[in-house]
Amino acid sequence: MPQQAAFYVTIAAMVVVAAVTMLAGLYGAKMRSTSNFLDAARTLGPRWNAAAISGQYLSAASFLGVAGLVLKGGVDALWYPVGFTAGYVTLLLFVAAPLRRSGAYTLPDFVEVRLGSARLRRICTTFVIIVGWLYLVPQLQGAGLTLHEVTHQPKWVGAAVVMVIVTFNIYTGWMHSITIVQAFQYWIKLTALAVPVFVLLIHHAAEQQPPRSSLNAPSPAFTHGMDITPDRDIVLNVTEPTTVKVIGTQDGHPTNGLVRWAPAEHKVTKGTMVHFEAGTRIPVITDAAADYGAWLRPLGAGKHPLLATYSLIVALLLGTMGLPHVLGRYYTDPDGSAARRTTLLVLALLGAFYLFPIVSGWLARLYVPELLAAGNTDAALLELPGAALGKWPALVLGGLIAAGAFAAFISAATGLVVSVAGVLSTDVLPGRLRGFRAATIAAWSVPLAFMLAVSSLDLAQGVGLAFAVAASTFCPLLVLGIWWRGLTDTGAAAGILLGGGLAFAAVLPAAAGILPPEWQAVLAQPAVFTVPLAFLTMVVVSRRTSDRVPGDVSRILLRLHAPDRLGLSEDRDFGQSGPRAGLTAAALPRMRGGRHRR
Amino acid sequence: MSFGGMSDDANGPDGDPWAALVKAAEEAAAKEQAAQQQSGQDSTIYPLASRIKSAKRERIVLAQRRNSRRVVRTLAELEDQTSVGEVLVRQLVRVQLMLSLRLMLLTVVVLGAIPVAFLLVPSLGTTTILGLGLPWLLLGLAVYPFFVAVAWSYNRGAERNEQDFAEMVEN
Incomplete structure (x- = not known):
């Protein structure tokens, strides 16, 4: 862009x-004022x-x-x-x-x-x-x-x-x-x-070219030369011999120039620039599915997937x-x-x-x-x-x-x-x-x-x-x-x-x-x-x-489960400043008289 | 709605579990009240009475309720945590919990079966319906209406349980 x-x-x-x-x-x-705030909000539905x-x-x-x-x-x-x-x-x-x-x-x-x-x-x-x-x-x-x-x-x-x-x-x-x-x-x-x-x-849907989404489409390749600079250490899964230009560290070796990667996993350190020529197959990082078919299927990537x-x-x-x-x-x-x-x-x-x-x-x-x-x-x-x-x-x-x-x-x-x-x-x-x-x-x-x-x-x-x-x-x-x-x-x-x-x-x-x-x-x-x-x-x-x-x-459980229309649930006391201040109101029922039985 | 006294309509295939409970509760309450009146305490202080009167419920009552004292007394028993009240609460909690567990189990089984199915029957992973992969349709599309259906079913069931309980208390 x-x-x-x-x-x-x-x-x-x-x-x-x-x-x-x-x-x-x-x-x-x-609905600004504290005591009206919640009541008004509650009418919204x-x-x-x-x-x-x-x-x-x-x-x-x-x-x-x-x-x-x-x-x-x-x-x-x-x-x-x-x-x-x-x-x-x-x-x-x-x-x-x-x-x-x-x-x-x-x-x-x-x-x-x-x-x-x-x-x-x-x-x-x-x-x-x-x-x-x-x-x-x-x-x-x-x-x-x-x-x-x-x-x-x-x-x-x-x-x-x-x-x-x-x-x-x-x-x-x-x-x-x-x-x-x-x-x-x-x-x-x-x-x-x-x-x-x-x-x-x-x-x-309107694209004229052969559909990219066909399962038989070849693995995607870079359409033009591109630099990749990962922001974290990554491991790339290279599927065919690829020549890249690397400035940084790959596979543990500090490199500045062309490198030929064999089909294998290759480590690239954070901040290293890797340049791919147009037409190179795009390698994928190892925790991604390698090709479109695998990507479409479940359990396609990663170890211990289940x-x-x-x-x-x-x-x-x-x-x-x-x-x-x-x-x-x-x-x-x-x-x-x-x-x-x-x-x-x-x-x-x-x-x-x-x-x-x-x-x-x-x-x-x-x-x-x-x-x-x-x-x-x-x-x-x-x-x-x-x-x-x-x-x-x-x-x-x-x-x-x-x-x-x-x-x-x-x-x-x-x-x-x-x-x-x-x-x-x-x-x-x-x-x-x-x-x-x-x-x-x-x-x-x-x-x-x-x-x-x-x-x-x-x-x-x-x-x-x-x-x-x-x-x-x-x-x-x-x-x-x-x-x-x-x-x-x-x-x-x-x-x-x-x-x-x-x-x-x-x-x-x-x-x-x-x-x-x-x-x-x-x-x-x-x-x-x-x-x-x-x-x-x-x-x-x-x-x-x-x-x-x-x-x-038992009283607490009653309060939690009883139907609303019985009016048994307690609400915070909004007369004080805001919901958080009303702790004592919630504690009140527990101090009420009455027999306590387990 | 009832015309006073207990509601007689059957509440589903279980019959009316509340009726037997309330009967037992009444007998126990009668005994307790007799015992209290002996000891001079009056358990008929109804802190809830005013709250009930001020609650914004509209009900059309076609006949005078014969046992209005029972309503308030049952609520008082719930509040004061008599053994009667406790039994009622336990029953409500249990009924609601069963409903929740049933629906949770359904959800978990359905969700949990999907990875296993793909593992055991790999061809499922490549089946397509209308050009779209089955796993995508299942996990990307179909589960969401399923969740809404479970939620709707739960809401209906929970509301009904609560209504039964409230009616039982009020009658």
């Missing part, structure tokens, strides 16, 4: 997105809230990452969008309505309502922060990538820009997680993706309920039934959305297969219009996609930073507004530092790490807390520390990218081991400490 024009078009598109969002924010600004949940949920991983993974892994990558969506099924079946009725706004709140332990609350807070940070890193990565693709600025610039915007939004409060604003985000993202995909599909697939499904299925920015959104549902209806709509909206990144990944395989050589598959969506269309359509559509991508990062990042900062300011840095602002900076500075230091995972995989830790900590907590009266605070703490600790210890080296590839598959998705372990630990330790079961557990 011509750099100058692309830059201006993208900026223009982003300004339009920001303007639309700001208008939505102003419209919703009538499940359709708005579902769009808001989906809008905030569709982050960099969903927008760019899914297309990139489909480009790399073909059918096997489809488990990511399936898993992202299926998490809401689990949430609906086990968590949505009861959690709403508990009156809790955050996960630590729920823990306090259900088990009443301050120490457990602190442990939960720690893991909320861990999960939030793990989820933020890919957002920053995606932002850096997007800006880099469009303007060729170094990656940290995009990340810094997003964080500045997020901080500004949070400080001024005008774009602050309002339901209407987030609902608009969903429709903006959907449009930003659907329009280019439709155009590209029409273009593809176990990794199942572990990923477990993590995604069970981790959604543990993401910090998901639960708070249910607070704008007036009651448990509305929470259920909302979740059903979320499933429909997500399903409608994911069709487009999937189709994009397929188109990318046809039009930009050289990304497979660079290992830079996350850029698939951004590169696609330029590779397939003429100059001006590519500019416009590319700008649209970039704007949508930025909308994705900003909305997800805002939601995450608000959640993490909220938890930080309530539990770690006490004090009202000033504490919250300081917490905001703290909330993103650590992920930013991490992202700058290491940048080696694909976006969707990076997000998968957050899911794995969330699934190993908050899923057992929520499921057992809502459905089992025998849970004790000691049991919950033991399960969270063990499951979450192990999951975090496993994913951290994977996130840092310091693992050899064989270990990567196993450790990057530990959920299939850590989740059952966490459940088991919670149950066993709770049984052992059964004297610590809260005395009013």
Whole structure:
């Protein structure tokens, strides 16, 4: 893409997105005053809230990452969008309505309502922060990538820009997680993706040349001389003798000149420039399917594919309920039934959305297969219009996609930073507004530092790490807390520390990218081991400490499960300043008189 | 809707599990009330009464309810956590949990069977329908309406369980 024009078009598109969002924010600004805020938001209804949940949920991983993974892994990558969506099924079946009725706004709140332990609350807070940070890193990565693709600025610039915007939004409060604003985000993202995909599909159908998508088409070759400079260490699978010009390190040898590669795997170090002549077969990185046929088939790539697939499904299925920015959104549902209806709509909206990144990944395989050589598959969506269309359509559509991508990062990042900062300011840095602002900076500075230091995972995989830790900590907590009266605070703490600790210890080296590839598959998705372990630990330790079961557990369970119309669920006291201040209101019923029986 | 007293309509193939429960509950409650009145306590303080009156429910009542005290008393029992109330809550929780587990199992089995199917029957991986690969149609398209169907089925079932419980309490 011509750099100058692309830059201006993208900026223009982003300004339009920001303007639309700001208008939505102003419209919703009538609901500003604290006590009216939630009541007014609650009159919006499940359709708005579902769009808001989906809008905030569709982050960099969903927008760019899914297309990139489909480009790399073909059918096997489809488990990511399936898993992202299926998490809401689990949430609906086990968590949505009861959690709403508990009156809790955050996960630590729920823990306090259900088990009443301050120490457990602190442990939960720690893991909320861990999960939030793990989820933020890919957002920053995606932002850096997007800006880099469009303007060729170094990656940290995009990340810094997003964080500045997020901080500004949070400080001024005008774009602050309002339901209407987030609902608009969903429709903006959907449009930003659907329009280019439709155009590209029409273009593809109208192509005169022999179809690229035929199974008998030869493996793609570079159409013109191209330089590849990977931003991480990669291993290329070369299928025929290839001569390349290398400046840097390949196969461990510092090289400056022509090299003849035999058909084998060849290591290329980060930052090395490799120049391929026109007509050379495109080698692919080893964790991608080698040819189009393999790419179309399931289980085509990677070692231990079946176990990794199942572990990923477990993590995604069970981790959604543990993401910090998901639960708070249910607070704008007036009651448990509305929470259920909302979740059903979320499933429909997500399903409608994911069709487009999937189709994009397929188109990318046809039009930009050289990304497979660079290992830079996350850029698939951004590169696609330029590779397939003429100059001006590519500019416009590319700008649209970039704007949508930025909308994705900003909305997800805002939601995450608000959640993490909220938890930080309530539990770690006490004090009202000033504490919250300081917490905001703290909330993103650590992920930013991490992202700058290491940048080696694909976006969707990076997000998968957050899911794995969330699934190993908050899923057992929520499921057992809502459905089992025998849970004790000691049991919950033991399960969270063990499951979450192990999951975090496993994913951290994977996130840092310091693992050899064989270990990567196993450790990057530990959920299939850590989740059952966490459940088991919670149950066993709770049984052992059964004297610590809260005395009013029956009343709490009643509150969680009784139908809304009986009026038994407690809500936070909004008379005070904001939802988070109303902790005592939630604790009140437990101090009421009445007989306590186990 | 009922005209007072217990609802007589059958609640599905299980019959009416609540009826037997409530009968037992009434007997136990009668005993408890007798015991309380002996000890001088009046358990008939109904903190919920005002809340019930102010709840925004609209119901058309075609006849005066004969046992309105029972409504409030049952709710009070739920709130005060008598053994009666506890039994009712346990039953509700169990019914809801069974529903959730059933649907979760269905989802997991369907999702989990897909990789295994492709492993055991490799030809499935290359089958095409209307020119599109079967694995793509399954995982990229068909699962999403399946999720929505599961969700819709759950919502219906959960609402019905809750309605049964509420009606039982109110009648």
